[in-house]
Amino acid sequence: MRVHSKKNHCCLQHRLCPLGRVILSSLSPELSHGPTESFWSRFAETLKKRIDPSHFETWLARVLCRSQGKEQLELIAPNGFTRDWIRRHYLAQFEEAARLVDGVERRVRILQIGDIDAESLDGLISLGRAVPGGSAGEAPPAVPLKANGAQEQHDVGLSRLSLKTFPVGPLDTIDEQPDAQTEYPLASQFVFEEFVTDRSNELAYASARAVAEFPGGPYNPLFIHGSSGLGKTHLLQAICHAVLRGPKPRKLLYLSCETFVNQFIQAVTNGDLEPFRYRYRKLDILLIDDIQFLEGKTRTQEEFFHTFNTLYNARSQIVLSSDRPPSAIETLQERLVSRFRWGMVTCIEPPSLETRVAILQRKARLWGVELPQDVAQCLAENIDTNIRELEGAVTKVIGYANLIGRKLDLETVYGALQDLLPQRAQITVQQVLEAVSKEFGIPAKELQSKRRIKSVVVPRHIGIYLARQHTRMSLEEIGGFFGGRDHSTVLHSIKKGKAMIAEDPEMSERVRRLSGQLERG
Template sequence: QWGALRQELLKTVGQNNFKTWIDPIEFSELDSGVATFHVPTNFVGNYVSQNYGDLILHQMTRSGHDVQRISFEVAANTASRPTLPSTGAPVAVANSTPTETRELAMTGAPLDGRFTFESFVVGKPNELANAAARRVAEGGPVTFNPLFLYGGVGLGKTHLMHAIAWELQSRRPDLNVLYLSAEQFMYRFVQALRDRKMMDFKELFRSVDVLMVDDVQFIAGKDSTQEEFFHTFNALVDQNKQIIISADRAPGEIKDLEDRIKSRLQCGLVVDLHPTDYELRLGILQTKVDSYRAQYPDLQLADGVLEFLAHRISTNVRVLEGALTRLFAFASLVGREITMELTQDCLSDVLRASERKISVEEIQRKVAEHYNIRLSDMIGPKRVRTFARPRQIAMYLCKQLTSRSLPEIGRRFGGRDHTTVMHGVKRVEELRTADAQISDDLELLRRALEA
């Protein structure tokens, strides 16, 4: 029976989730409407109950079993032979009555099996965040509370949080770890209000040992959610329970977040994930390629491709990974070596989108610096050669390196006419071929701006 049910579950939850979560659990018995399953650890029990309890219940009922609820027990023997009498204590219970099914939904979000410490590549930009996350993941006495991780999109905040959860699972299976996004927190809060289940809500959130809330900036401006979050936060800190928070910016910089919450968020350890540098990006790509080897054993990768990608795609790691995945899939499909040419063909849109945008201000600043004049003189009305020449060079570079039109450029140069800009650009074009010094300057400036 369980065998047939497993097949059904496999179809519904997919290979990966099945292997991680359903495979380790074992049906034990069905007695007076209670189906009991053996699980290897509390963590698996809680997780399966929270995420798949409903589903298992539903499928058992559908296949004709009289099941009211399911319960999970930690097996004394992790091989969990179903014939063994159960010795462990129940860790989580799912009921089939509609109200209680809703309680089930009030739990954590799924964890991504790929987001572990092992797969997290550490470099200068993220070493502090990584070290702090690892410390918290040891599950020892609480030293800083909360741990606040912040940084831009795709720099690994969610990855690190999941890694903490996985690590805690293996080191401290006795702990009740709850991970969810701030959006889910709000959603559950609103649902609890609507269903008059605030007591259950409070109980759930106050009974965890480790609470992780991802993307906390989401609750900014949402007053009652903030309020509830604040109380939850305080209750847990008072009990000395670990809290881990992430956001896209520092606590003090989150707009529309109450000051008392900001200051609370700052009391622990605040660490940021810096934008990736070239070395880190290359490291991530190399790790990723290694993990692809099994999947695409015959693929050839030409020298310089990874370096090229690490250099060109600097926006965020998600984009970088996506590009590599696409490249491998494409190359294996057409059965060709991954060369520079194939890379540029296959990723032309990504490469174009991630081209660094150089601003007019940047150009003006760099050129003024190079010729040792003031920015105000570069933009100002004075027409002496000392200012006019650098101004023309800056205009020329604006035309070359940005997508601004001549009138737009003119406007940024103290409201000059587009014909003035056109004249300046022409003049520099002439000088570039005639004057070696100017030609060198241009090359130098261009390289500095594109770096």
């Protein structure tokens, strides 16, 4: 959308996030285009050709162009999350675009707006505005609210907005507001600090943090989708916690879509639609989990459509989660699908093995337990699609170990999760012998011989100890396999093996590694 008049300029300024207002208030139709601006225009145009348009609009359009030198370019991101995201994903494209403009190799430095004095922002242009025919991250057109279909106007003038009117520092350092409102119980552990990120969820995480910092800003609505148990609810509740710790009191409501539907049905039945509408349309932030529950509910969709319009035009933040993208929700009205796409639509994928291990270890620490690496690895390898199931499994294993007085090892894991983990193949004493032989570099025949030199005796003790731990053989059978040793000799070897594990950290680690190899086959 081009700004053709002061009035339109004001309307757009009022709808944008605080950064957008700063950008627009420093622009005017009479703005001259000198050599520096010409560089930024070509730079932004080159960058936009090399980056997906939706990614450009989401992450780069609101970045301010600060300075252009022979050796360095400086740009200003709207917040720390965007700055870090650009550094990780787009820095090379920035440097290449700058080189293509005038052939000069430059280093690109990305700052965040919190590092800059408000006065220094005078006259700066955003990348979105620098693109010929572009805009400073314009929001979708406002939806008519009045009965006659006329669009509500928001003329607020062109006075500069002070950056002190919204938070730019870490949200987790602010005490929770005593008068903040929420009508849904929040889990204390569902905060941003406890969310483990990797490539599968980092865009959703960054978007959620940006929404918590700038509610009603560029990512409105925020639509997060992904399979069950991947962290959507965690992110929605993390937004709630962060906003409630912020300096500005906000009326916030977080609930499931099923609750919304049930309350709407009750309101229709009791003739209480006006109180229902007031409750949902006078919010600063509305967060709804499992919005796909609107599927097949025509009248509820109609009600939510008008609720969405009212909130959006009031610049209130809307956050939705679903198990599928908007277009895949069957029977969802096209006008709702379109509105759900106005802001940011982001997907959470199943986490990688390394991330699953990190999630398990963090969950165990919440219980005050340090999870052994082989236990975490075993759980992460066998439960690979659902974080909720993964966390439930480690909770069950820790509880099982405490109740029956067992240590946290692979044996305990398989005992606690017999119904969840695949049955292990039976470990044989031959497998134990071969594993110990390979680990200590001693021929298997030596371990079964009568030789009593230390280099053979120590591995033999460990072999007998592991055979007792991992096989169903009796002491006599184990003794017979290890060179015809009697019952008392086997007991002595098991006792020596336990002592070495307890006294020697290096030996303990070798035995732990051997046990893991045997368990995994």
